Amino acid sequence: MARVGPFFAPGIKIFPAPFIAQLYITISVIFVTISAKLARLRNLLAERAPWRYVIAMTANFPAIRLRRSRSSAWSRALHAENRLTPADLIWPLFVTEGSNVEEPIASLPGVSRWSIDRIVSRAKEAHGLGIPCVALFPNTPHKLRTADGREALNPDNLMCRAIRAIKDAVPEIGVLTDVALDPYTAHGHDGIIDDAGYVLNDQTMAMLTEQALIQAEAGADIVAPSDMMDGRVGAIRATLENGNHINVQIMAYAAKYASAFYGPFRDAVGSRGLLKGDKKTYQMDPANAEEAMREVALDLAEGADSVMVKPGLPYLDIIRRVKERFEVPVFAYQVSGEYAMIEAAAAAGAGDRDALVLETLMSFKRAGCTGVLTYHAAHAARLLG
Numbered sequence: 001m002a003r004v005g006p007f008f009a010p011g012i013k014i015f016p017a018p019f020i021a022q023l024y025i026t027i028s029v030i031f032v033t034i035s036a037k038l039a040r041l042r043n044l045l046a047e048r049a050p051w052r053y054v055i056a057m058t059a060n061f062p063a064i065r066l067r068r069s070r071s072s073a074w075s076r077a078l079h080a081e082n083r084l085t086p087a088d089l090i091w092p093l094f095v096t097e098g099s100n101v102e103e104p105i106a107s108l109p110g111v112s113r114w115s116i117d118r119i120v121s122r123a124k125e126a127h128g129l130g131i132p133c134v135a136l137f138p139n140t141p142h143k144l145r146t147a148d149g150r151e152a153l154n155p156d157n158l159m160c161r162a163i164r165a166i167k168d169a170v171p172e173i174g175v176l177t178d179v180a181l182d183p184y185t186a187h188g189h190d191g192i193i194d195d196a197g198y199v200l201n202d203q204t205m206a207m208l209t210e211q212a213l214i215q216a217e218a219g220a221d222i223v224a225p226s227d228m229m230d231g232r233v234g235a236i237r238a239t240l241e242n243g244n245h246i247n248v249q250i251m252a253y254a255a256k257y258a259s260a261f262y263g264p265f266r267d268a269v270g271s272r273g274l275l276k277g278d279k280k281t282y283q284m285d286p287a288n289a290e291e292a293m294r295e296v297a298l299d300l301a302e303g304a305d306s307v308m309v310k311p312g313l314p315y316l317d318i319i320r321r322v323k324e325r326f327e328v329p330v331f332a333y334q335v336s337g338e339y340a341m342i343e344a345a346a347a348a349g350a351g352d353r354d355a356l357v358l359e360t361l362m363s364f365k366r367a368g369c370t371g372v373l374t375y376h377a378a379h380a381a382r383l384l385g
């Protein structure tokens, strides 16, 4: 009988069939041994860059070619993970006194302040373009600006008249209003200050609740506190509920940073020259992200319907973190300095304006935004057709 074993032993008589079996077993053993040695070698190499990548890629290529789905326009359209539409946009508009007035803002090329009659035309234009909401900011006449910003509580102020005019003419469009005192104070701060120039939280909050209420009474659909006082969302919510404005929403400027990108806005509302000092005791430090999570958590707990991150592009990481953590509607404010930067880049020939506008707006959708406040809203809506 032939020996059964892995090795061929010469001298022993072997019949053909067992011989083949023996050979087969022997070759198998050699093959398995070599494979194991190769696998060990491969693992060894795989631990070291750049071999790791070469081995990983060659394992899938050419079966996987990501360029296949990018190779034609129809396929790119089919595979797009995010979409930007005019319905994603909120258009901030600056209101000024007078009639048939348009005042271009030098630091915001292409953006103007409009008198109420002309603002109504902008609201109609927005509606026609499929933009669902406009945001209003008043350029209060300087003679009405005081230390306490009391013009903010005048139910017949520029803001309230603009709200009523828009809601009368274009009732289908949403009107978002800014809740903060900076367009009404003689010192340009968002609240009431003490002798040292410190913005007083609780006294300011009392004014903001009244301000939100008169805006709601004038017809505002969303009130958006941009002041960063602690506790103001809860106080505003309670005031709106008591006033039977149960469906007036609050979009909280939850993570608003003390940013260098607000300059042109302050020109637009006429507060840049007035502002004493900075806003660092109430707006957030650009170094902080964890703190933004706390701000958002508090505003949601106090009754915010949606939250905003501001500015936009330099804070895409915050947008993403807020969206992932809270799973609530998040809006970005692509602020005045960001707008001006894109315009300046385009004017300098650094990039195509339309492409820059659409790419930056898409980045907000990709980061997780429900919508974006942008001065490019009408232009972008036209591009999106």
Ligand code: PBG
Binding pocket: 178, 179, 180, 181, 182, 190, 226, 227, 261, 262, 263, 264, 265, 266, 279, 334, 335, 336, 337
């Ligand atoms: C003020 C307010 C600011 C903006 C919106 N509301 C400026 C600021 O905080 O000083 C900035 C918007 C922009 O720059 O486009 N409450």
